[in-house]
Amino acid sequence: MARIAEDNDFDQLKKLVDESDGWTMELDKSDTKVWTRPIDGCSFQMVKIQTVFPDISSETLYDVLHDPDYRKVWDTHMLESLEIGLLNVNNDVGYYAMQCPPPLRPRDFVLQRSWLDTGPNGEQMLISRSVPHKDFPPKKGYVRAFTHITGFLLRPRAPTGCVLNYVAQCDPCGKLPPWLVNKVTHTLGPRMIKDLRKASLGYVNWKQSQVHFRKPWRYPEDITVPRILIEDCWESGDTNDSTTTPSTPVTPVKSKPKKIPESNGNNINSNSNSASNSPITVQKKPTKKKFKFKFDK
Numbered sequence: 001m002a003r004i005a006e007d008n009d010f011d012q013l014k015k016l017v018d019e020s021d022g023w024t025m026e027l028d029k030s031d032t033k034v035w036t037r038p039i040d041g042c043s044f045q046m047v048k049i050q051t052v053f054p055d056i057s058s059e060t061l062y063d064v065l066h067d068p069d070y071r072k073v074w075d076t077h078m079l080e081s082l083e084i085g086l087l088n089v090n091n092d093v094g095y096y097a098m099q100c101p102p103p104l105r106p107r108d109f110v111l112q113r114s115w116l117d118t119g120p121n122g123e124q125m126l127i128s129r130s131v132p133h134k135d136f137p138p139k140k141g142y143v144r145a146f147t148h149i150t151g152f153l154l155r156p157r158a159p160t161g162c163v164l165n166y167v168a169q170c171d172p173c174g175k176l177p178p179w180l181v182n183k184v185t186h187t188l189g190p191r192m193i194k195d196l197r198k199a200s201l202g203y204v205n206w207k208q209s210q211v212h213f214r215k216p217w218r219y220p221e222d223i224t225v226p227r228i229l230i231e232d233c234w235e236s237g238d239t240n241d242s243t244t245t246p247s248t249p250v251t252p253v254k255s256k257p258k259k260i261p262e263s264n265g266n267n268i269n270s271n272s273n274s275a276s277n278s279p280i281t282v283q284k285k286p287t288k289k290k291f292k293f294k295f296d297k
Helices: 007-018 058-066 068-074 178-208
Strands: 024-029 032-037 046-053 078-088 091-098 107-117 124-130 146-157 161-171
Touching: 007 046, 007 124, 007 146, 007 161, 032 178, 046 146, 046 178, 058 068, 058 124, 058 146, 058 161, 058 178, 068 078, 068 178, 078 107, 107 146, 161 178
Parallel strands: none
Antiparallel strands: 024 032, 032 046, 046 161, 078 091, 091 107, 107 124, 124 146, 146 161
């Protein structure tokens, strides 16, 4: 369920970025490094990327990551994006749908996004994780994917550049085998970094050409989306009891396995963040022949 991010959440992101225990380096090329780490109770690995942008400021990169209007310009995988509403000035909820390579079905997400800017020459952080929303249930033609965490930590680098740190653990759901997802995870990340770098280089000129120069993530007076209730992003039975609310979005919550009926991938329990609730763990007899051209069918 949704909850307002606390200092502990951002501290946990910094810990993931800075720690080395448990991480395996998969790529060390030029200014980019990629690591992966298994997570107890989950079939999908966490990935971490660090790269240096010597000619892009952290301020510009922070704006690019936030700007929903510019996202429609540079994100070639995006099918649809919608700002559902604001929980407060540092937490919002949005819908995002993306195209996947054939023969895979498109994936979509409902995400709560939280951010923290520590000021000039300081760190800037964004954290996203999947939440439910009463007005955005899974829909036909899409597989509702689940993000345990997607985090960005930006640090300035003299004289004009920055260091981008990225951490993610996602479950694409559907009938994708974990070994395949884990294999491509550490190769797709660097591609995303290249797209982000290209987008950042063109952002300032693009923004100055727009009629509406809004930056609601910096200036609350620019906010145009409606305020929504946090209860709209809770499942039935959820409460605001801090003893039952996880203190960090990173660690998957363990729960009892549920029987998952066979389907075309559209009726997945998208609100589970446990591997035991995933259709992948229910169907534990994969063979290479079985998965050939049968994903999401």
